[in-house]
Amino acid sequence: MNGLSCGTSNIVGVRFAVYPMADNFVEIIKGALKEVDTSKVWVQTDDITTCVRGRSEHVFDVAKAVFIQAAKTGTHVVFNGTFSVGCPGDSEGDTYMSEDDIRLNEEASRQESVEAATHFALYPMDNPDYMQVIADQVKTAEKHGTFTKGVHYASRLDGTANEIFASLEEMFVDASKTKERAHVTMTATISANSPSTKDN
Amino acid sequence: MNGLSCGTSNIVGVRFAVYPMADNFVEIIKGALKEVDTSKVWVQTDDITTCVRGRSEHVFDVAKAVFIQAAKTGTHVVFNGTFSVGCPGDSEGDTYMSEDDIRLNEEASRQESVEAATHFALYPMDNPDYMQVIADQVKTAEKHGTFTKGVHYASRLDGTANEIFASLEEMFVDASKTKERAHVTMTATISANSPSTKDN
Ligand SMILES: [Ca+2]
Numbered sequence: 540m541n542g543l544s545c546g547t548s549n550i551v552g553v554r555f556a557v558y559p560m561a562d563n564f565v566e567i568i569k570g571a572l573k574e575v576d577t578s579k580v581w582v583q584t585d586d587i588t589t590c591v592r593g594r595s596e597h598v599f600d601v602a603k604a605v606f607i608q609a610a611k612t613g614t615h616v617v618f619n620g621t622f623s624v625g626c627p628g629d630s631e632g633d634t635y636m637s638e639d640d641i642r643l644n645e646e647a648s649r650q651e652s653v654e655a656a657t658h659f660a661l662y663p664m665d666n667p668d669y670m671q672v673i674a675d676q677v678k679t680a681e682k683h684g685t686f687t688k689g690v691h692y693a694s695r696l697d698g699t700a701n702e703i704f705a706s707l708e709e710m711f712v713d714a715s716k717t718k719e720r721a722h723v724t725m726t727a728t729i730s731a732n733s734p735s736t737k738d739n
Numbered sequence: 740m741n742g743l744s745c746g747t748s749n750i751v752g753v754r755f756a757v758y759p760m761a762d763n764f765v766e767i768i769k770g771a772l773k774e775v776d777t778s779k780v781w782v783q784t785d786d787i788t789t790c791v792r793g794r795s796e797h798v799f800d801v802a803k804a805v806f807i808q809a810a811k812t813g814t815h816v817v818f819n820g821t822f823s824v825g826c827p828g829d830s831e832g833d834t835y836m837s838e839d840d841i842r843l844n845e846e847a848s849r850q851e852s853v854e855a856a857t858h859f860a861l862y863p864m865d866n867p868d869y870m871q872v873i874a875d876q877v878k879t880a881e882k883h884g885t886f887t888k889g890v891h892y893a894s895r896l897d898g899t900a901n902e903i904f905a906s907l908e909e910m911f912v913d914a915s916k917t918k919e920r921a922h923v924t925m926t927a928t929i930s931a932n933s934p935s936t937k938d939n
Contacts, residue, residue, distance in 0.1 A: 554891065554892045559760065561760065561764075562761055564815070586856060587856050590890065590891045621860065623892045627870060658754065660821065662924065664862065664864070664869055665869055691790045692754045693788075693821075728787055734765065735785075738785035738787075
């Protein structure tokens with residue numbers, strides 16, 4: 540693929556970054572990464588973002604853990620990422636698909652109660668019913684109690700980081716099952732410790 | 740639409756945030772906004788992101804200007820946003836579609852030479868040929884000299900912020916013309932003044 544590399548159909552990936560709004564942002568990011576076990580995922584970091592790939596549960600486990608470990612410092616921290624599954628393309632990192640399903644960071648993440656606010660958007664590709672797929676998945680967040688409202692181009696979730704990531708993961712995984720070998724992406728902007736008044 | 744509000748078919752929007760990695764991030768953001776003329780676009784800011792909607796040229800003009808005005812401080816600043824056109828939905832902000840095409844911030848933006856690095860991804864919705872649409876648009880960035888390489892789930896651009904936004908705008912607008920009333924979104928993570936070594 541010219542200009543766009545993806546993955547095999549069942550590998551899940553996220554390309555993301557965590558932004559601590561502080562002079563010591565490098566220290567906060569490095570500190571967070573030191574707390575996170577990434578041994579069950581393929582990881583590559585460059586000067587713009589980090590890409591994590593593997594089984595769905597480990598991709599979400601690692602993304603959540605990095606955000607929570609950075610946000611627990613109390614600094615205003617934002618996670619921004621795009622999750623992807625089913626993108627036609629190469630197979631680098633396939634070896635991680637044979638890992639078991641035990642999440643390595645869940646216990647540590649559960650110990651932190653970080654309040655967060657999120658805008659997310661689901662993009663089911665090549666699917667004429669995509670608006671219905673999105674509407675159906677929003678019902679999952681309503682059921683979880685994390686859904687706050689629709690905004691232009693996105694939906695808003697509020698809750699703890701653990702609750703928000705649980706909603707995002709369930710919506711993403713369920714959306715990927717609406718079609719054979721579905722290619723689905725999901726953007727998420729997750730903010731903690733913002734000095735702005737919550738708009739919910 | 741339950742949980743997802745969009746726009747009329749020809750209105751363009753971007754939902755974005757600019758992240759200055761500094762203790763005085765509020766001051767940097769407010770300072771940048773003070774330099775940007777937003778009188779030709781609909782703007783709404785909450786505690787997570789800012790949404791700008793209107794004619795394509797003004798949406799890109801304002802997004803670029805906010806990023807450049809924040810990045811010219813020399814602080815490590817990242818712009819993260821999703822551009823959207825053709826999303827079925829409401830019509831709030833339609834009044835801005837009657838503005839002329841003179842960009843209010845282009846002159847000020849042109850005066851700054853901010854080096855930047857970008858990951859972007861195009862999502863042409865409900866289109867079986869979407870991978871070809873993406874590949875075709877990447878050729879535009881190659882022609883501009885901004886394209887660096889494909890990475891998992893995205894493509895990398897390098898250049899000045901002015902060059903990068905020109906490529907993003909052309910690719911986005913051209914992709915939106917590949918189909919009648921096309922719904923296309925484009926994510927972009929644009930980084931300036933990063934302390935990390937460029938991976939290009
Ligand atoms: Ca994004």
